[in-house]
Amino acid sequence: MTRPTSPWQVTGDRERQRELKRDAVIRAAARAFRERGYHNTSLDDIAAVLHVTKPTLYYYVSNKEQMLFECFREGLGRVASACGEARGTKTSGRARLLAVVRGYVEAITSDFGWCMVRAEDQDLSPAMSARIKELKSEIDQEIRGLVRLGIADGSIGRCDPKMAAFALAGALNWIAHWYRDNASLSANEIAERFVELFVNGLAPRPSGLSGKSP
Amino acid sequence: MTRPTSPWQVTGDRERQRELKRDAVIRAAARAFRERGYHNTSLDDIAAVLHVTKPTLYYYVSNKEQMLFECFREGLGRVASACGEARGTKTSGRARLLAVVRGYVEAITSDFGWCMVRAEDQDLSPAMSARIKELKSEIDQEIRGLVRLGIADGSIGRCDPKMAAFALAGALNWIAHWYRDNASLSANEIAERFVELFVNGLAPRPSGLSGKSP
DNA sequence: TAGAATTTATACCGGCAAGTATAATCGCAG
DNA sequence: CTGCGATTATACTTGCCGGTATAAATTCTA
Structure with missing residues (x-):
């Protein structure tokens, strides 16, 4: 027509x-x-x-609000696709989680990183806001799922998957606050260090068996 | 006069x-x-x-901007005083860090938590914005210092103090996004789980010597 | 090259919210 | 009760900015 x-x-x-x-x-x-x-x-x-x-x-x-919405979507979409790829591979829960972290850092250091995490969904219409919440929730659930999977297959130690997901996502999202393009560390380097940190924790490890299980 | x-x-x-x-x-x-x-x-x-x-x-x-500034200050001040108290005690770096985490969670779940982390310093005059950045930087330095101290006294494993501080602060700040007053977990419970997570990490530990060193 | 569709600019409207005269009250000292 | 400082309200100004009516320019097709 x-x-x-x-x-x-x-x-x-x-x-x-x-x-x-x-x-x-x-x-x-x-x-x-x-x-x-x-x-x-x-x-x-x-x-x-x-x-x-x-x-x-x-x-x-169509209007300013939609610009914000699209920015949100672009950023979240990148993370979501990292999740999708991870789901394709058939490695351990921990390995998949790390893959997601890499994609996450990539997305958060992009132009859309700010919108992804610092923009207020308050500034969106209820419908758009709801859609964004939905996308965010999907990502959250995906991460929790990977943690649970990791616990099940023994590649991750016992912990509260919800809290672990919150802490991990928080640390990652916060990158949007301090990352600058001219930074000394590249997105990939940041991802590596975060992974190292989250996997091994702060407590000193009896050196030797640091963290290369399943 | x-x-x-x-x-x-x-x-x-x-x-x-x-x-x-x-x-x-x-x-x-x-x-x-x-x-x-x-x-x-x-x-x-x-x-x-x-x-x-x-x-x-x-x-x-005097104006709206100042309201925001005061909110910022109130929240950050609470964290700063938690840092101050920790500096008083003469325990291990890790123990002091954990004390700070508790105070941090307390502050972030208060009324001022939002302003502390989600408000844009862009909305402040250059002078005020600079002051806030200063306060935030002090806290950041304090945390890095505790990590370094912990590494030195053996209560924390080797890691990049800067990245560790970023990750920890990020995870903590992010609480402002998901915490609701009627939440199932109290501020203290959240602090405990975060501490557990950051100390032990995600990798499975050879059970027994989980994490009670210095 | 006519003329239709697409793309861009000029010039305007309307509303909201920060901030401000100005004046009315309230509460206490004498 | 009286007058003075401290406190609050009424009613207004002002500027910014999202959004739009309208028309001009550009580009493609035939």
């Missing part, structure tokens, strides 16, 4: 262009939000970065 | 009243911010909770 008959699919190039521009808008928004915060960023600011004017933004996005 | 001569100190009751009311304003602000976020909270909202009107608030506080 759009476009009568023959040239149903446009040049294809036009659509691609549009998509790219839309992505650029979302990206610019994400960066601006990270730097100044959601409420301290005006649409004019975002437009200026792109050398465009405000109405142009509205051509690609 | 205020109040000529004799009754320098007023009734004392008057001053006390004022102080109490001011505290009530800050508290109300903290609660409102936590529920709706800083930018979604109007001064009229805060005033309404106190059954007062907006100008009354200005009698106790």
